[in-house]
Amino acid sequence: MTTLPIYRKSSDVTSPNPHSAREYARDNSCDLVLDSAVQLAFAHRVRFTSGALDPANAALRDLFAADAAITSRRAIVLVDRGFADANRTLEQQLRAYFATHASAMPALTHFEVVTGGEDAKQDMRVVDRVIELVEQNKICRKSFVIAIGGGAMLDAVGFGAATAHRGVRLVRLPTTTLAQDDAAMGVKNGVNRFGKKNFVGAFAVPYAVLCDDALLATLPDAAFRAGFSEAVKIALLKDPAYFATLERDAVLIAARDMNAARPAIRRSAELHLRHIVDGGDPFEANEARPLDFGHWAAHRLEAMSAHAVSHGDAVALGLLLDCRYSNLKGWLSNADFARIRAVIAALGLPMRHPLFANHAALLAGADEFREHLGGKLTVTMLRGVGHGFEVHELDHDLVRRAAAEMA
Numbered sequence: 001m002t003t004l005p006i007y008r009k010s011s012d013v014t015s016p017n018p019h020s021a022r023e024y025a026r027d028n029s030c031d032l033v034l035d036s037a038v039q040l041a042f043a044h045r046v047r048f049t050s051g052a053l054d055p056a057n058a059a060l061r062d063l064f065a066a067d068a069a070i071t072s073r074r075a076i077v078l079v080d081r082g083f084a085d086a087n088r089t090l091e092q093q094l095r096a097y098f099a100t101h102a103s104a105m106p107a108l109t110h111f112e113v114v115t116g117g118e119d120a121k122q123d124m125r126v127v128d129r130v131i132e133l134v135e136q137n138k139i140c141r142k143s144f145v146i147a148i149g150g151g152a153m154l155d156a157v158g159f160g161a162a163t164a165h166r167g168v169r170l171v172r173l174p175t176t177t178l179a180q181d182d183a184a185m186g187v188k189n190g191v192n193r194f195g196k197k198n199f200v201g202a203f204a205v206p207y208a209v210l211c212d213d214a215l216l217a218t219l220p221d222a223a224f225r226a227g228f229s230e231a232v233k234i235a236l237l238k239d240p241a242y243f244a245t246l247e248r249d250a251v252l253i254a255a256r257d258m259n260a261a262r263p264a265i266r267r268s269a270e271l272h273l274r275h276i277v278d279g280g281d282p283f284e285a286n287e288a289r290p291l292d293f294g295h296w297a298a299h300r301l302e303a304m305s306a307h308a309v310s311h312g313d314a315v316a317l318g319l320l321l322d323c324r325y326s327n328l329k330g331w332l333s334n335a336d337f338a339r340i341r342a343v344i345a346a347l348g349l350p351m352r353h354p355l356f357a358n359h360a361a362l363l364a365g366a367d368e369f370r371e372h373l374g375g376k377l378t379v380t381m382l383r384g385v386g387h388g389f390e391v392h393e394l395d396h397d398l399v400r401r402a403a404a405e406m407a
């Protein structure tokens with residue numbers, strides 16, 4: 001941790017925080033000002049493998065290699081019910097893995113299946129259960145909560161892990177395409193309240209993330225495809241060449257050809273991670289949140305549908321809406337808009353939804369989004385593939401027109 005100098009007089013004002021410096025200069029009725037910048041460095045370990053639960057695969061064991069005292073640590077494993085139901089031998093496999101690598105891993109003290117899917121985020125039950133288990137299993141701040149599941153369950157378990165003891169070590173093993181290509185890279189945890197997405201939560205960097213494409217085998221087709229909306233999103237924002245790859249491989253990806261899906265997932269994960277790590281705003285202090293391209297409407301559609309529309313599907317719909325809006329505004333060419341529509345169609349993602357007819361409820365989402373971000377409304381729009389930019393107001397008539405076409 002680096003702490004910057006303490007500022008005692010207005011003449012000292014070389015603060016890294018111009019706001020506090022200005023305030024001090026204007027009103028020096030304080031006798032002592034201790035404004036400081038606090039900087040923290042975190043390790044964000046993210047690894048990809050295939051077959052992590054095979055004792056011959058060292059990837060899971062090696063996540064713990066940085067801890068010289070690892071055998072004195074404990075670990076509890078929490079598993080998403082949807083995943084556990086489809087993988088009945090998981091507990092035996094994990095116990096065998098921990099036993100094989102006992103000299104280099106924490107002791108596995110508890111295994112439990114918890115609610116998966118968005119239900120995990122609809123109340124505090126999963127969060128509270130994690131906190132209880134941390135207490136019952138004597139998980140200290142150097143011990144581990146290992147979460148195996150989809151993005152929703154990872155968010156809820158991560159919130160529990162981030163708050164018990166003010167933060168115990170969290171290891172994520174994401175089991176959906178969306179969790180592997182986006183959610184598990186994040187440094188955000190949280191659950192929904194008041195019918196609003198992620199209303200309660202905490203920023204916390206996980207101890208490690210291990211993405212294993214073998215864990216995707218049991219994912220239902222619709223959920224498999226849904227995860228690629230986030231891949232399209234990040235390609236549109238950051239990487240035209242990757243977008244072209246998605247165009248080329250979309251049909252194979254939708255058919256679950258892992259030779260096409262695996263590199264697509266990994267590239268998306270890498271681009272999300274690079275933005276979080278190198279983008280200069282990991283804890284989202286700024287108003288701009290480019291990774292939330294298409295999300296103002298997506299989050300609203302999820303809530304309006306009582307989560308019958310999955311996050312991934314909602315993102316596909318939200319992206320299309322904002323791309324059509326960009327197109328109607330004259331920012332995005334007809335040709336680029338046609339390419340985006342085509343890739344979303346080829347991936348088997350939804351392109352219309354009856355809830356788009358409810359314009360008033362949809363538009364209320366923009367205000368909710370602004371409030372969640374803090375400050376003024378900041379929404380990403382598109383000038384072309386790879387060219388996102390920010391706007392601070394939405395033309396409601398044009399949003400209605402774009403939404404009406406998609407209802």
Ligand SMILES: NC(=O)c1ccc[n+]([C@@H]2O[C@H](COP(=O)([O-])OP(=O)(O)OC[C@H]3O[C@@H](n4cnc5c(N)ncnc54)[C@H](O)[C@@H]3O)[C@@H](O)[C@H]2O)c1
Binds near residue numbers: 150175177182219
């Ligand atoms: N923290 C972040 O930075 C971040 C980023 C993006 C999305 N998210 C959140 O992630 C959530 C969406 O996550 P998701 O798309 O992974 O969906 P999900 O977690 O809702 O899972 C979808 C369904 O698949 C089941 N499931 C999971 N893995 C399975 C498997 N391998 N086999 C069989 N069934 C399986 C789950 O039980 C659930 O029923 C949203 O709540 C979203 O807000 C968080």
Ligand SMILES: [Zn+2]
Binds near residue numbers: 182230295
């Ligand atoms: Zn998302």
